[in-house]
Amino acid sequence: xxxxxxxxxxxxxxxxxxxxxxxxxxxxxxxxxxxxxxxxxxxxxxxxxxxxxxxxxxxxxxxxxxxxxxxxxxxxxxxxxxxxxxxxxxxxxxxxxxxxxxxxxxxxxxxxxxxxxxxxxxxxxxxxxxxxxxxxxxxxxxxxxxxxxxxxxxxxxxxxxxxxxxxxxxxxxxxxxxxxxxxxxxxxxxxxxxxxxxxxxxxxxxxxxxxxxxxxxxxxxxxxxxxxxxxxxxxxxxxxxxxxxx
Numbered sequence: 001x002x003x004x005x006x007x008x009x010x011x012x013x014x015x016x017x018x019x020x021x022x023x024x025x026x027x028x029x030x031x032x033x034x035x036x037x038x039x040x041x042x043x044x045x046x047x048x049x050x051x052x053x054x055x056x057x058x059x060x061x062x063x064x065x066x067x068x069x070x071x072x073x074x075x076x077x078x079x080x081x082x083x084x085x086x087x088x089x090x091x092x093x094x095x096x097x098x099x100x101x102x103x104x105x106x107x108x109x110x111x112x113x114x115x116x117x118x119x120x121x122x123x124x125x126x127x128x129x130x131x132x133x134x135x136x137x138x139x140x141x142x143x144x145x146x147x148x149x150x151x152x153x154x155x156x157x158x159x160x161x162x163x164x165x166x167x168x169x170x171x172x173x174x175x176x177x178x179x180x181x182x183x184x185x186x187x188x189x190x191x192x193x194x195x196x197x198x199x200x201x202x203x204x205x206x207x208x209x210x211x212x213x214x215x216x217x218x219x220x221x222x223x224x225x226x227x228x229x230x231x232x233x234x235x236x237x238x239x240x241x242x243x244x245x246x
Contacts (some may be wrong), residue, residue: 002243003045003070006099006235007033007052007062009122011215013233016043017240025233030054034065045072049239051098052076077102077242084109084245089128089135099235100125100138106238107211108133109245114204116197119234120214124189128200129208141192144216147185190223197226 002017012033015025024043028036048066052059066074077083079101081093086105090096100119104127107115115129117138123146127138142150171187174180201207212221213234221230231237 001044001046002240003040003043003048003072004236004239004243005048005050005062005066006102006233006239007050007054007059008099009053012036013236014040015233015236015240016040016045017049017243020240020244022233022237022240025236027233030058033062034069037065037069040070045070047243048072048074049243050074050076051078051102051235051239053097053099075243075246077239084242086129086133087135089137096135097125100127102235102238102242103127103211103213104129104135106241107234110241111209114206114208116200116208116210117234118193118210118212118214118217118220120189120212120216120220124214126193126196130204131206139192139196141189144185186220186223189220193220193224194226 004015004017004022006013007030010030011027012030013025013027014036015022017023024040026036026039048070052062063074077098079088079094079096079098081088083101083105086108088096088101103117103119104115107117108129114131115127117127117129119125121143123143124141125138126141128136130136171183174183197210210224210226210228211234212224212228212230213232217232218230221228
């Protein structure tokens with residue numbers, strides 16, 4: 001039994017990996033990590049696989065807590081030039097987000113086919129992988145908080161909050177400013193994903209598997225006109241897939 005931990009800027013996801021399945025998943029605010037760990041600490045954990053995008057001082061505190069609470073070996077998966085026959089496409093491989101790298105490696109090890117991975121988290125990341133397991137780059141779009149802040153210099157818009165993004169958006173012209181901003185964000189994200197997906201498909205000569213994850217992932221998945229696979233807790237699950245193969 002392994003404990004899998006995906007430490008994000010806003011939230012941390014933990015789960016138990018046993019018999020190649022992710023179980024007992026808990027998602028909490030990263031700052032509340034220690035309290036949530038108490039729900040898992042009594043399980044027979046033999047190894048801890050983790051990945052993180054937080055600052056070194058925060059990660060150090062998390063590791064100290066783990067060492068204190070769970071007597072198991074800690075294996076941290078960081079972005080590297082190559083892992084499990086998957087090649088990192090960044091000019092400086094270590095600068096690719098660790099969570100993105102984990103998802104790329106885990107998914108390709110599972111499907112062995114071209115991939116187009118969209119993670120709708122604090123920011124929206126897109127990663128492209130060809131049929132040889134080579135990551136050839138990607139895109140990063142603004143998350144909801146960054147999008148809201150982009151109107152800070154517009155006097156009539158700076159105090160408007162995003163409405164419920166998970167409403168039944170039909171992409172019809174909005175009749176209120178609040179809805180125009182919220183619907184505009186969803187339209188922007190959907191359009192970017194579909195346009196870049198189609199371009200990548202032409203580039204490699206086939207349609208890759210489109211995988212969606214993240215906080216708004218399920219909502220975005222349903223709005224896309226392209227067939228896709230929604231996978232919750234993607235980085236945590238991919239940590240498990242990697243752990244089975246190392």
